[in-house]
Amino acid sequence: MTAKGGMSFSAGASDFGCTNERPSENLVRSMEVSQLATHAVVIGGSLAGMCAARVLSERFDKVTVLERDAVPAGVSDRAGVPQGRHNHGIMIRALREYEWLFPKFERLMLERSANYDDPNWDFARLTPDGWLPRFRSGMRTVWVSRAMIEAAVRDLFREIPNATTIERSQVIGLTARAVAGRLTCTGVETPAGPIHADLVVDASGASSHAPEWFRRLGVDPPRETVVDPDAGYASRWFKGPDSQRWPRDWWWHTIAIVRCPGQRFEAIFGRKENARWHLTIAGFNGDYPPTKEDEFMALLPKLRSPVMAEMAKLMEPDSPVYAFRRMDNRWRHYESWGARPAGFIAVGDAVCVTNPVYAFGISKAAVAARILRDCLERHGPTGAFESSFFSRLARFNRDPWRISIALDLRFPFTRGEQPPSLRLFNWYFAQVSRAAARDASIRNRLDEVMNLLRPASSLFAPRVVARVIAAQASHGLRPSAGVPDGVPHFPPPG
Numbered sequence: 136m137t138a139k140g141g142m143s144f145s146a147g148a149s150d151f152g153c154t155n156e157r158p159s160e161n162l163v164r165s166m167e168v169s170q171l172a173t174h175a176v177v178i179g180g181s182l183a184g185m186c187a188a189r190v191l192s193e194r195f196d197k198v199t200v201l202e203r204d205a206v207p208a209g210v211s212d213r214a215g216v217p218q219g220r221h222n223h224g225i226m227i228r229a230l231r232e233y234e235w236l237f238p239k240f241e242r243l244m245l246e247r248s249a250n251y252d253d254p255n256w257d258f259a260r261l262t263p264d265g266w267l268p269r270f271r272s273g274m275r276t277v278w279v280s281r282a283m284i285e286a287a288v289r290d291l292f293r294e295i296p297n298a299t300t301i302e303r304s305q306v307i308g309l310t311a312r313a314v315a316g317r318l319t320c321t322g323v324e325t326p327a328g329p330i331h332a333d334l335v336v337d338a339s340g341a342s343s344h345a346p347e348w349f350r351r352l353g354v355d356p357p358r359e360t361v362v363d364p365d366a367g368y369a370s371r372w373f374k375g376p377d378s379q380r381w382p383r384d385w386w387w388h389t390i391a392i393v394r395c396p397g398q399r400f401e402a403i404f405g406r407k408e409n410a411r412w413h414l415t416i417a418g419f420n421g422d423y424p425p426t427k428e429d430e431f432m433a434l435l436p437k438l439r440s441p442v443m444a445e446m447a448k449l450m451e452p453d454s455p456v457y458a459f460r461r462m463d464n465r466w467r468h469y470e471s472w473g474a475r476p477a478g479f480i481a482v483g484d485a486v487c488v489t490n491p492v493y494a495f496g497i498s499k500a501a502v503a504a505r506i507l508r509d510c511l512e513r514h515g516p517t518g519a520f521e522s523s524f525f526s527r528l529a530r531f532n533r534d535p536w537r538i539s540i541a542l543d544l545r546f547p548f549t550r551g552e553q554p555p556s557l558r559l560f561n562w563y564f565a566q567v568s569r570a571a572a573r574d575a576s577i578r579n580r581l582d583e584v585m586n587l588l589r590p591a592s593s594l595f596a597p598r599v600v601a602r603v604i605a606a607q608a609s610h611g612l613r614p615s616a617g618v619p620d621g622v623p624h625f626p627p628p629g
């Protein structure tokens with residue numbers, strides 16, 4: 136980035152946790168050594184693309200983002216991100232990373248009528264073992280629509296002087312040639328002709344065509360691992376309730392009914408910007424939630440708690456019911472790809488998609504940019520840069536990936552191989568989740584892991600293991616299929 140805030144990294148630092156320092160000396164230093172290359176092209180102008188372009192703008196004279204959609208002027212859904220109509224939670228890690236990449240990000244969302252929420256105080260969750268106890272955690276995030284997140288990032292991105300987005304510009308292939316015996320990506324193909332680039336970044340999301348483009352260049356694409364719970368979402372907006380009729384002891388701003396064995400659906404119903412509420416229901420194993428409006432509403436009283444049906448009675452539907460069906464975990468293994476060409480990397484969902492139910496994607500998109508910046512600083516955009524980037528990205532993605540597939544593979548219908556090492560992880564993770572419902576310190580640790588603030592290995596710290604065993608010994612902690620005896624159907628008053 137040129138005339139704006141710089142960022143600080145310690146090379147080789149863990150990619151968990153992050154710093155918000157932005158010393159300007161680093162920025163000046165980056166600019167002094169930034170003459171190694173001139174043009175970077177990013178394919179896709181969504182979150183991963185804009186985050187990557189933000190850090191590339193520090194190193195390259197010019198950054199061009201090619202986006203196949205028309206770019207909306209304000210907060211609006213668009214065809215290229217069909218997931219935008221469904222619930223998007225910003226995890227704590229994501230909030231920190233976007234604020235670091237785009238200072239003023241939080242302020243902009245608050246100015247646009249978002250609110251801060253404490254995920255353990257304002258968020259009611261019905262787990263297989265009952266309602267999670269409520270406590271003030273000191274963590275805070277904002278619950279807004281996906282369109283609002285993207286609009287805030289886009290508005291701040293527009294302030295970068297040497298980065299531009301070209302809308303309605305679809306990439307249809309890559310160009311490459313051999314340089315010193317190594318395949319080197321030299322740009323992209325568009326219907327208007329080729330565009331030269333010193334670095335091409337694929338940020339075109341889960342449906343990336345890069346594997347096919349490489350095949351056309353005569354190169355085998357990276358292998359993929361897929362774990363598919365065959366899940367689907369159905370979502371609808373509501374106009375917020377009349378506060379006069381909203382019961383005083385309904386304290387939550389977001390409420391979730393978490394999936395458990397024996398149940399067909401899980402759901403999340405939350406307050407977003409402009410006093411609108413948003414409800415997403417998820418179904419698994421091809422048993423998708425209904426998308427006809429009357430059937431969608433008729434499903435609400437049949438969920439594991441009737442609370443969402445009661446809430447919806449106090450609101451007015453404000454949209455049709457939207458459906459989304461592609462929810463698989465998919466990892467394109469660029470980190471072990473033998474053919475890896477120079478001048479090409481990929482970020483965000485184009486590399487590793489995790490089941491959106493666990494809300495890792497927005498964070499992963501931003502952390503990829505952090506890693507990208509670090510690798511550019513260490514290696515420059517030549518030599519060992521691509522392999523170092525992909526290796527570090529893979530190390531970071533491993534946790535969200537393992538957690539996501541571990542949780543999905545608890546269900547027998549999920550398609551995908553379960554490596555033996557994952558069995559122990561799955562089993563222990565399930566014990567931790569159950570113990571977290573009883574023990575606030577385990578819950579805090581689990582929250583930190585799920586928010587990508589700590590590595591999953593921190594769940595295996597001796598102190599945590601001892602508390603999990605203690606919780607197990609005192610409560611038995613068997614998973615339950617329905618609301619266990621004695622568990623209220625509504626969240627206990629706060």
Ligand SMILES: Cc1cc2nc3c(=O)[nH]c(=O)nc-3n(C[C@H](O)[C@H](O)[C@H](O)COP(=O)(O)OP(=O)(O)OC[C@H]3O[C@@H](n4cnc5c(N)ncnc54)[C@H](O)[C@@H]3O)c2cc1C
Nearest residue numbers: 179181183203215218223224306340483484491494496497
């Ligand atoms: C249903 C659903 C719910 C989700 N909920 C959450 C959540 O709660 N929390 C969370 O953290 N994450 C969530 N995610 C994940 C999150 O949406 C993504 O991880 C995030 O958008 C970052 O993705 P991306 O930028 O890599 O790709 P995308 O957001 O998918 O964007 C890809 C972009 O590339 C453009 N494009 C594609 N092909 C081309 C081309 N050939 N040429 C030019 N442009 C192209 C597209 O138009 C689009 O703008 C959810 C995902 C889904 C599917």
